[in-house]
Amino acid sequence: MTVIIVNDYESMSKMAGEIIARQIEHEEDLVLGLATGSTPIGTYKYLIDLHKAGKLDFSEVTVFNLDEYYPITPDNDQSYNYFMNENLFNHVNIDKKNTHIQNGEAADPAAECRRYEDAIHDAGGIDLQLLGLGLNGHIGFNEPDSHFPKTTHHVALDASTIEANSRFFASSNDVPKHALTMGIGTIFNARKIVMLISGEAKADIAKAVIHGNITPQVPGSILQLHPDVTIILDEEAAKHVR
Numbered sequence: 001m002t003v004i005i006v007n008d009y010e011s012m013s014k015m016a017g018e019i020i021a022r023q024i025e026h027e028e029d030l031v032l033g034l035a036t037g038s039t040p041i042g043t044y045k046y047l048i049d050l051h052k053a054g055k056l057d058f059s060e061v062t063v064f065n066l067d068e069y070y071p072i073t074p075d076n077d078q079s080y081n082y083f084m085n086e087n088l089f090n091h092v093n094i095d096k097k098n099t100h101i102q103n104g105e106a107a108d109p110a111a112e113c114r115r116y117e118d119a120i121h122d123a124g125g126i127d128l129q130l131l132g133l134g135l136n137g138h139i140g141f142n143e144p145d146s147h148f149p150k151t152t153h154h155v156a157l158d159a160s161t162i163e164a165n166s167r168f169f170a171s172s173n174d175v176p177k178h179a180l181t182m183g184i185g186t187i188f189n190a191r192k193i194v195m196l197i198s199g200e201a202k203a204d205i206a207k208a209v210i211h212g213n214i215t216p217q218v219p220g221s222i223l224q225l226h227p228d229v230t231i232i233l234d235e236e237a238a239k240h241v242r
């Protein structure tokens with residue numbers, strides 16, 4: 001793993017934005033895997049600014065998002081579908097038919113997960129996957145478990161994840177209790193992975209992911225085995241990493 005420590009959130013966002021922008025410029029038909037949550041918002045702002053300055057073209061880019069709550073409707077302002085439109089897609093020239101996220105209102109979630117996994121495969125796999133890191137070590141919504149789930153699947157969210165994400169909802173009772181998420185295998189198949197970690201609250205879990213044992217109890221620790229991972233941390237998150 002390449003571990004890069006930068007001063008602050010802004011520098012982290014700029015560095016990740018530059019990596020993504022260079023990849024979009026160099027690879028025609030790039031397939032990007034993207035994340036939601038607080039961490040990547042600055043990166044998306046940076047990419048939007050580049051686009052608005054006429055320096056970045058999204059017209060040939062395809063996106064697959066990591067996860068979506070279940071059940072949730074796409075027009076719910078807490079859905080990840082809504083988040084991606086608000087924070088990136090509505091502000092750049094991406095073709096919406098090339099943006100993919102699991103259907104949070106699918107009648108048959110298992111069938112929806114199979115469809116999603118097949119769609120990633122049919123697109124040629126993910127070239128560059130952007131990740132955040134959960135306080136409990138989750139990547140996507142792969143929660144601490146006894147095994148590493150392989151493909152896109154239906155999960156029950158951890159109580160700690162529901163609590164962490166309740167900051168976006170009126171109360172923790174309003175947070176959906178389930179999600180559809182890419183599996184660890186889906187993420188691991190990405191040719192290149194960039195993980196962003198920001199803030200002191202993530203300092204312990206960042207250390208566990210980077211230096212700890214590889215265990216499904218810390219899902220992000222599997223990245224130690226991937227051939228092309230860059231982790232960008234701000235100073236606060238990197239407190240225990242050096």
Ligand code: F6R
Nearest residue numbers: 035036037038039132133134140
């Ligand atoms: C989001 C996702 C999650 C988040 C993680 C960190 O699509 O899959 O793994 O990356 O929960 O969230 P924030 O960035 O809000 O701390």
